[in-house]
Amino acid sequence: MDFQLTPTQRRVELARPWVLLGLYIALALAGWWWLAAPLVVVVCLAAFVQMHDTMHNALGLSKAANKRILSLSGLLILKSGHGLQVTHLRHHGRCLTEADPEGAPATWSFGRVLWQGPWHTLMLRREALRIAPNTKRIQLLETGATLALLVGFVALYWLTGSMVGLVYWGVAFLMSATMPIWASYVPHHVSSRNPVARTAAALAQAWTPITASFAFHHLHHHYPRVPTALLYRAATELPPPPEEAHHH
Template sequence: MTHQEILRKVEWKDLRSLSVKEMLIENNLTIPWFVISLTLAYFGYYIFALPFSAFFFLTGLRQVHNGFHNSLGTNKFLTWLSLYTNSVLMMVAIHAVKFNHIRHHKYCLSEEDYEGKSAGMSWYGAILYGPVHMFLIHKVTLQLGNKNYKKNVIIELVSIALFAAIVFYFNVHFLIYHIIVMIIGEFMMAFFAVWTVHHDTHESPEFARTQRSGWKNKITFSMFYHLEHHLFPAVPTIKLPELAKRIDEVIPEIEKKSTF
């Protein structure tokens, strides 16, 4: 079954809109994890802060990912502000990630898909490739992006550099901890955000891996409904569980390779 046939068979357009409650969830999901992680780090409890930092990173990914697809339920400026703020907090130019992610949907796992390069590697190869991945997505955006993308990436990189310089100059220990953990998280993106959901799918790139286990989806904030996302990228993350049910009801025969 082709992608277009799936789009015609599954009811999905109503899932694009968010209620006020859903919009507030998607735009504020990061806050409790960020506050708790920094509070614990401030008092020197770095080990205890780590899981909360990890959840902040994961929910930050969910937030910016929805922003890439204009699925936060907010206007253009607020969506931009979300991407910019998360750039500084997550230590990466999010507009560079966005540029490559949109290309990833267009050129999925082809030579033009720079985001998807690690999908064809071994799991440990994808981990080792992580720093190269982060460098490459910035380089590609500055080379191929339009003026708006380039401007936003430069603004974000300058802001990140200023933030890091101030933190290290004044030796703000809990923010130094935060910066280090975020950089490690970014270096793991080629593995967690690409390899896990796309390895061994090159024959049918549009059919990414997915996750159907309830508790696994809860602890990963529904970020591994990747088959569903690639088929219907305009659907916000909070609606992906419902979308998965509809796909299963209408096309139960569709192959669902597990993420983990």
């Protein structure tokens, strides 16, 4: 079965986080912070989905274009896209074993995820460098870019008084620090039969970011090259995989 994005679908998937980012900037400049600040969360989730699809080369892009989008979408959520790709592919290959640093929070208690999760995000950067030292240069460049953003946003505030950059960086930092909760613990603990997952599956047909990632996480583990936007269709057309190996 063909689970490739159409050209129109690909353009939508590529544009989504950047259109949302533009909307955030417009709302922030207008002073509508009650809408702008929560929208950063949506931007980060959309960026996460785009980054995740590029990790698996699922968007149908050339190798060079895929690498660029991986770096840029990772930057939106203050991550090294190539670093996360290293640990994520290890997660798929050795899911929830001792050799799977990304999946470790899924094996912890929720309390431990809360207090140790932010440190775990930093540890993953170290692990990515250890696992794939051949990508050290691009990983360090991407990490440096996230810090450069902070410096630039501080300078923007110092020179103009604008909080647009700092608010974005602050919310994105919180999303990044809590990723072990919403990108590791929750997907591996919520069965597709759970009412919340069923609701997410229904919503996924209209809104790709994160709802499909949660609703069809077990399916993604078996069919990683299926784009997130098409997981809802794959769920109806592909043989259902067992969930036990991916849940605790």
